[in-house]
Amino acid sequence: MSEQTTVPVKLGDRSYDILIGAGLIERAGQEIAGRTGAGRVAIVTDENVAALHLQRLADSLKAGGIESTPVLVAPGEKSKGFATLETVTNAILAARLERGDIVIAFGGGVIGDLAGFAASIARRGMGFVQIPTSLLAQVDSSVGGKTGINTAHGKNLVGAFYQPQLVLADTDVLDTLSPREFRAGYAEVAKYGLIDRPDFFAWLETNWQGIFTGGPERTRAIAVSCQSKADVVARDERETGDRALLNLGHTFGHALETATHYDSARLVHGEGVAIGMVLAHQFSVRMNLASADDAARVEAHLRQVGLPVSIGDIPGALPPAEALMEYIAQDKKVTRGALTFILTRGIGRSFIARDVPPSAVLSFLQEKHPK
Amino acid sequence: MSEQTTVPVKLGDRSYDILIGAGLIERAGQEIAGRTGAGRVAIVTDENVAALHLQRLADSLKAGGIESTPVLVAPGEKSKGFATLETVTNAILAARLERGDIVIAFGGGVIGDLAGFAASIARRGMGFVQIPTSLLAQVDSSVGGKTGINTAHGKNLVGAFYQPQLVLADTDVLDTLSPREFRAGYAEVAKYGLIDRPDFFAWLETNWQGIFTGGPERTRAIAVSCQSKADVVARDERETGDRALLNLGHTFGHALETATHYDSARLVHGEGVAIGMVLAHQFSVRMNLASADDAARVEAHLRQVGLPVSIGDIPGALPPAEALMEYIAQDKKVTRGALTFILTRGIGRSFIARDVPPSAVLSFLQEKHPK
Structure with a gap:
């Protein structure tokens, strides 16, 4: 039904592609393996997204020869704080990922901001791929490299500019969003x-x-x-x-x-x-x-x-x-x-x-x- | 006795100078004001360094027209963790520093690593100046932009590459170190x-x-x-x-x-x-x-x-x-x-x-x- 489109983000040695189209979760393993060479990933996601889509992503990664470790957080804005950041970062380290391995943000804006920030600080910077599952994340927060968490002093006041190596915007997953x-x-x-x-x-x-x-x-x-x-x-x-x-x-x-x-x-x-x-x-x-x-x-x-x-x-x-x-x-x-x-x-x-x-x-x- | 020397660190648009010599704390206000234009700073330091040297630094900054807020942490490696990182980052935000303002790391390696990391993530990157007070920090940890904290998985496994805008290595303060x-x-x-x-x-x-x-x-x-x-x-x-x-x-x-x-x-x-x-x-x-x-x-x-x-x-x-x-x-x-x-x-x-x-x-x- 939908066609696939590639949007290049031109940022010198931090340039990357955004792929947009149907069925991209099923092709994620192949795209990530081919474009990054990573052998291991951590998938940071929330419980809602995991219930709907995690198995398909893990299967696709496995088919691409990539071993994945899921890192689940509670859905919602409350996960965008220091406490969850520490939990997620430690889970990435516990999975024994090396610097060339990849953290995948698999969810909406909260997950992208949180996982991207964790990817930027774990081992002073891991590989990072965004697979945004909300329309907001696909058109806004997954593009441009702003990552971060909230504090008592305000939203997004703590974080990093950290660009992903690849963004996969699967237009099919948007059908599971509420109107x-x-x-x-x-x-x-x-x-x-x-x-x-x-x-x-x-x-x-x-x-x-x-x-x-x-x-x-x-x-x-x-x-x-x-x-x-x-x-x-x-x-x-x-x-x-x-x-x-x-x-x-x-x-x-x-x-x-x-x-x-x-x-x-x-x-x-x-x-x-x-x-x-x-x-x-x-x-x-x-x-x-x-x-x-x-x-x-x-x-x-x-x-x-x-x-x-x-x-x-x-x-x-x-x-x-x-x-x-x-x-x-x-x-x-x-x-x-x-x-x-x-x-x-x-x-x-x-x-x-x-x-x-x-x-x-x-x-x-x-x-x-x-x- | 000692003479002053400047060592340039050449990193393209992240280049900066290391000034080395006697009496640099007394000239800190003038050097920071002249080189960065900052009007406000947070001084991250530990209680030991604060007792010995904080007043002199604050006076020097004031004489240079810079308003400073001290942020004190407990001395020692235990401060290099997520808990103190959160405290320090929040203190920087509470001081209402803006992006062009500066976080000063005033202490040894622990302070430099902790304050530098906090500077890199507060508002996604504040200005940063190192005033190392140990020989180890002056010759090693204050140079090169590695910042970070420890976790249960190991030392320095979480952090950022973040270069300071200036390093002031005052050789006089080393006389207060233990042999x-x-x-x-x-x-x-x-x-x-x-x-x-x-x-x-x-x-x-x-x-x-x-x-x-x-x-x-x-x-x-x-x-x-x-x-x-x-x-x-x-x-x-x-x-x-x-x-x-x-x-x-x-x-x-x-x-x-x-x-x-x-x-x-x-x-x-x-x-x-x-x-x-x-x-x-x-x-x-x-x-x-x-x-x-x-x-x-x-x-x-x-x-x-x-x-x-x-x-x-x-x-x-x-x-x-x-x-x-x-x-x-x-x-x-x-x-x-x-x-x-x-x-x-x-x-x-x-x-x-x-x-x-x-x-x-x-x-x-x-x-x-x-x-």
Whole structure:
């Protein structure tokens, strides 16, 4: 049904390929053996993914001549902390993997961030392969080399820039996601259109149903997303400049995630990004940067696919606008006290705005989220 | 008395200088401010170093316009683990340092390894400056970018390659070391002569007393050592080849440290390296690679400065040769089951020997350490 596509990520001696298509788990052993020469791997995964897909992956690796040791962690964001990092790192060492052997991250964003970080520090750097199993991980977190864990001081404040040697995005596994989880990943797909690919956003408006149902549109959407992210990362691997564009919708989104205490029953990351992108467009209209028509188009499309698009769409009580503003100020993307936002001049015309007046953001939030 | 010397470490865009000389703590603020532009730092140190030197460093930073937050850990190897890593990383985040700010490692090898690793993972990489306060740290661990912690599976098996932006080796602080600690660091100084600088080893045989008493010989010996290590690291930053030469004496040494359960009352790292270097030379004689005269010269010089030079010099009971052999086999420098040793063809003529027969090592150990 789907075709296979290769997206190269060009980072000098850290370059690698992203393979996208159906049935890649069944071909994982052959691809990993052929491309890395590794003889042993540790598969870091969570109990949910393991129940659905681990046996197939282990069989495929075995057929490729690769011995695998599974390392299971509990599903969910709570595994992204120092305690699980220590457990996973020790399990990698206990499996007696050598430096040339490979840690496979087999799961969603949490697993990719955690396993990638563990791979980067075990023996000061093991081989690393991503097999992302959520749409969010396939189009966003598995690409670009950001790994890490959360601490009491915030999310992703501890970690490493560590590139995989290979990413295998099997489009078939996405059929096991819940519709809500799929939609949340779709928010990041739409983001690439909104950053700098207006034609892609227009294509999504017409073709989104094929992506959800699993036609060739799905492979194409994932490939364009990975290519978009790879382009940005190749320009700015360590986020000293352009890479910040990938945070479109994320400053508002993170504040909302904090406000809901990362309670996934109320709001998952992609939903926060969806609302955040709508708010970023509306705020850009307020700042006389973008047209109200463009902001309305963004809101309409995200609503059409079933994503939340306003603060009021979040179930339950939220702290007042002033508190949301405080969360924004605490966001890690603050450089020497100045407030940096990703704003836009219209669909596909996002840019990094530095020195955005906090007072303008606060009054905007007060209007969008009245007491 | 001592003069100041600069040793450049050439690693492309990760290049940095090592400044060596008297009074550098008093000039730290000025050097760090001028070379990095940082406005805020966290000083990671242990309680012993803090009691002796912290106030002077904080004053110097303040005079250079830099605000500092001390992060104190307990002295000793036990601080080099996941628990203290988490504490230190959180303290860096709690101090609200930004990416351009700096973590200073102010102490011996444990502090350098721990603080450097924390600097590499906090915010996915902060600025990092080393101010080593032991001879061992000044000539070895502060140079080359290896950072890390220990786990139940072994020492330094978790960490990062992370280069500092600047190293300040203040030769005055070495006067506060115990003679035993100074001697242990001296073993690593002598190592550079034994690896590939026979003239330096001959110079040490004549001038070692000036190094111990703090004359200009001390600055010179540290500078030559740093230059030696910097040369090797520049050739092979990530230890895929030549860098293994720096492990001369370390394979036997690590086995002895393991056998004494890292009990510093019985054996400290530099002492293990001293015995290990003598054993490596004696084993090379046994393998018909080096002359007995050279091995005797190495043993005589290390004994002359007060270092232990044989397994029998270690106080207390040791496990039998077979157990030492097992520790060697478990050493992390094993690649796909083959035993790799640093052997020598004579003073200053060390080389990486792969596929050393384990049986030859075992019978050698049985002779050197009879039941």
